Amino acid sequence: MARFTAYASDSDDDAQEPSSSSPLRRSTNGKSLKPPTDDESSSSDQEGPSRPAEPQPPPEKSQPPASKQRSRLAERGLTPWARAVGVDPKRMEVMQTVFFTLPKEQEEMRAASEAQKQKQVPRPPRPSLAKSFGMSRKHRRESTGELHRSGAHERISFDNPMASISARPVRKFARISTVETTALGKESLQVDAGLALGRSFRVSWGPGGKLAHIGTLCSPFSTSYVCFTTGMPSFARCDPMLRQENNAGLGESIRHLFLQHHLNSSVIAPDASDIPCATPSSTTKLTFSSFLPLFAALPGSGPFEESLFRLGHALFDELDLKLSDKTPSDVRYRILSLRRKLALSKWLQGSVAGTVEKELRERASLDDATKAFLHMTGNQIDKACDVAMSGGYSKLATLIAQAGGDEDFRADLLQQLAVWKEEKVDIMIESGVKKVYALLAGALGEEEVWKDLDWKRAFGLCLWFGQKGEEGIVEVFNQYKEAFHGAEEGVGIASPAPWYVEAPGAAQSLWQTQEAAPPDALYSLIRMFAEPTCSLAELLIPLSFSPSPLDYALCWHLYIIMSRSMRIRDFPDRSRPPRGRRLVDDDDDEEEEEEEDESVEGHSPSADLLTSQYALQLETTGALEPAVFVLMHLEGSAGREKAIKELLLRNATILTDYLAKSLISKLKVPLAWINEAKAIHALSVGKAWDAYELYRGALLYERAHDVAVRYLAPEACIRGDLDLLKGLFQGMEGKVGWWSLRGKIFMDYADVMVTLPGLLSDVQAEPDKEPDTEQKTAIEEMCLSIPKLIGLLPDVLSDMSDPRHRGALTYMTGKLTILLGRIKVAGLTKASVQLTAENEGARLEYLHATVYEKFLKNLRVAVPSA
Known part of the structure; x- marks a missing residue:
């Protein structure tokens, strides 16, 4: 059996030698214990347990320092294990030093660990059996690999137990009644x-x-943190x-026409949740071309908006190809591609015509070759030929007339440019001539063709001269995109900046943002056609349409056209509803997915956010009816109802009868929503009766009941108008919560005050006549209900800050107390109440009635005995 040797601990306390008086010192005859060397451990293993260990002579040389001794002892702890597995101990020591830590680093890490332990709150350890006998505690042996662990923990043992984690006490909150709160009446x-x-x-x-x-x-980019x-x-x-002024972005007049056209092309009907919802009409489809006649009604208004919708018409609207049904699909697709490219070319030519003419007027001193080149940037080939001929460039005019020629023509022109460069005569050729040659050759990156051109004309050069005649819009866009990304390398192509940035003298944005300017909406629309993966989120950026980031008019209209009407693109966050499953065979329990219902739409938070932002924009301008119409495009029924109600509530002051009739007739807004908004506003200005009538008209009995209990019923009780009091709560039983503890109290009070005095008058009119059974039963039931009413009234009229509640409580309690006293005087009841009424006259009268009742009772008892 192998013998285990106790090694020294790494702690400072255990590294000290035992005293001479310790049991361990006496057991070794006063000699200190030392760890065995490698030879001793191996010899001891060979000799076995029966052979006693021979004492070793003390070493002749001096002892090393304590720190080195501890590190050496810790390192020697791995030596027997290394020898047991067949590894050289010295080699293991070298590998351990290289891969882990040096002895000096070990000491530093131990010191840091001890300092951390001293900072912690000491825990008194449990008394152990070993300490009761004066024995030292056995420590674990650490390896150098464990020193790399962050926050090494001691081994859990009976001497060092783990402290139990105390549970955090639950914080208790006290419920404060409405009467005791400090905010009562200060809302x-x-x-x-x-x-x-x-x-x-x-x-x-x-x-x-x-x-x-x-x-x-403060702004999100503000440096001040004081808010x-x-x-x-x-x-x-x-x-x-x-917000931006009306001259920036879509004008008020054209915006009104857009919304009116949109309303005429929509169907408003209740959805499955009976909430009005607006959907595009199936008969009158919303397309880009359907908005173009609106610009003819207001000529000169919104040039950018008109250009945007004309571009959408060229790219996305359906085209009548006038082909038979037997035409092959590939032929049909090829013809459609050419028609789209032709439509885009016509739109682009008309869009840049004004820019070309303006530049020619401003730069009238240019040579004729350069003027011909400028005409070519707008695809004005006829005008370019005329200018070249009038300037004496007959050969150049002949070449311009052949623009868009075959590959041989382009190769010849490109070769001519190369010859001029090889012969070093290009410096003698006019710049305009070289640009025309490069443009006709399709070498758009040569001779600074892109210089001083806006992005539309740069894109037009790719469309008219950069590609072959059979290439489509996708190839043209990719060529411009590659040239634009290579602008940093010296190409010099203009970026697709929005119209208000590139146009001199145009309205500039008043908003300062740290983000880069978004691309022009026209460029984004072309990109959406060329890239099928481009979504509406990359197109519908307000700063791409106007200098105001709060102008969502065009963004919202484009979303409705492209997503809800034409079904071209959508937001990427739209989630499809889960498909239903049905059982095919009851025996096999097989499931098969049902066919997806096309009428069921998924939900898009981005679409709802865009709709809410545009509705808020309309609300700021006072256009309440259009704002309600826009909110009807919210996709969720609950969110749509809440948004419209909040909009009506915020604008309750302008909800006139004419506007209310328009909302009800055109937009199918329920009358209850309008009455509810008016009722809340009336209640906020102190018109409780108007709020009560509006709530009842909206069939909101719960709120009408609250208004009646808090404001109207106390005042009716003080005035003694019991008919009004009963009419306030007429027909509300079973329609409101807590009816028996609120409204029913006032109804019972009115019944008691109307019925009981008449019964008492009938009984007291004939004192000698015994009252019949019905009268006795009715009087007794009401007498029993009076103490209950007196006990419940303080809970119903609990707002002591309201003088109506205090006055009604005093008045009603006094009336009931006096009436109960009259019944007691008549000897018709034995019920009694505590004298808690604040009306001193009622308390005194009730006290007199009680004393008089006792006197009569004693008199009746005394008379028979006499």
């Missing part, structure tokens, strides 16, 4: 926003696009939302 206080907005500190939208907030507004005012009384503010 409209604006001096102290902390008290007025105690339930909600979030920023919210007010009427007309105003932003209600406390503190200060709240420093004064003690913080005021609630309503700031108007910053």
Whole structure:
């Protein structure tokens, strides 16, 4: 059996030698224990346990320092294991030093670990059996590999138990009644926003696009982090939302025409949840061409918008190819591609014509060859030939007339350019002539052809001269895209900047952003046609259409046309609804997917966000009816209902009867939604009766019941108008919650005050006559209900800050107490109540009635005995 040797510990306390008085010192006759060397351990293993160990003489040379001794002892701990597996101990020591840590690093890591342990709160260890006998605790042996672990933990043992993690006590919250809260009656206080907005500190939208907030507004890129005012009384503010003027972006007149046309081409009907929803009509389809007549109605308005819709018509609208049904599909596709390219060419030629003419007027001193080149950038071949002929460039005019020729023609022109360069005579050739040659040769990267051209004309050069006649729009776009990305290498092509950036004197954006300017919407529309993977999220960027990032008019109209009507593209976050499954065979329990219903649409959060933003933009301009129509395109029924109701509530002040009739007749808005918005507004300005009638008209009995209990019923009780009190709650039983503890209390009070005095009058009119059974039963039932009513009234009229509640509670309790006293005087009941009424006259009268009842009772008892 192998013998195990106890090694020294790495801690400072265990590294010290045992004292002479310790049991361990006495057991070794005063000699200190040392770890055995490699020879001793091997010899001890060979001799076996029966042979006693011979004492070793002390070493002649001096002992090394304690730190080196501990590190050496720790390193020797691996030597027997290395020898057992057949590895040279010295080689193992070298490998251990190279791959892990040096002794000096070990000491530093141990020191850091001990310092960390000293910082921790010491835990008193449990008393162990070993310490009771004075024995030292056995430590684990650490290897150098464990020193690399971050935060090494001690071994869990009976001497070093793991402390139990105490459970955090649950925080208890006390429920405060409405009467005791400090915010009661101060909901409209604006001096102290902390008290007025105690339930909600979030920023919210007010009427007309105003932003209600406390503190200060700051930009996302602002360097200041102070967003709240420093004064003690913080005021609630309503700031108007910053927006661009109407001259930037889509104008008011053309916007109204767009929305009217959109409304005429839509169907508004309740959905499955009975919420009105707007969908494109199947008979009148919304296309790009359907919007073009609107620009003819307002000539000169919105040149960019008209150009945008004409480009959409050229790229995406259906074309009548006038082909028979027997035409092969490949032929049909080829003809369609050529027609699309021709339509794009016509649009581009008309779009850059004004720019070409303007540049020719501003640069009238140019030579005729350069003027011919400028005409060619707009595909004005006839004008370029005329200018070249009038300037004496007859040969050049002949070449221009052959623009778009075959490959041999292009190769000859390209070879001519190369010859001029080889013979070094190109410096003597006019720049305009060389540009015309390069353009006709299709070498768009030569002779600075791209210089001083906007992106439309640069794209036009790729379309008219850069590609072969049989190439399509996709190849043209890819050529321009590659040339644009190579602009940093010296090509010099213009980037597709928006119209308000590239046009001199155009409206500039008032918004400062750190992001790069988005591309022009026209470029994005061409990219969407050329790249099938391009989504609407990359096109519908407000800054691509106008200088204001809050102008979502064109973005929303393009979304409806391309996604909801023409079904061309959509947002990438639209999720498809899960397909249903049905059982095919009941025995085999096989499942088969049902065919997908095309009428079921998925949900797109980006689409709903775009719709909400455009509706808010319309709301800021006071266009309430168009804003409601836009919100009807929200895809979720619950979200659509909530958004429209909040819009009506914010603009309840402008909800006139004429506007309400228009919303109901044209947009199918329920009358209940309009009445609810008006009722909330009326209640906020103190018109409780108007709010009650509007709530009842909207069939919102729960809210009408709350208004009646809080505002109207107490005042009706004080005035003594019991008919009005009963009419307030007429027909609400079973339609509101907590009816028996709120509205029914007032109904029972009215019944008691109307019926019971008449019964008492009939009984007291004939004192000698015994009342019949029906009268006794009715009086007794009402007498039993009076104490219940007196006990429940403080809970119903609990707002002590409202004088109506205090007055009604005192008045009603006094009336019931007096009526109960009259019944007790008549000797018709034995019921009694505690004298808690605040009306002193009622308490005194009830006390007199109680004393008088006792007197009569004693008198009746005494008379028979006499």
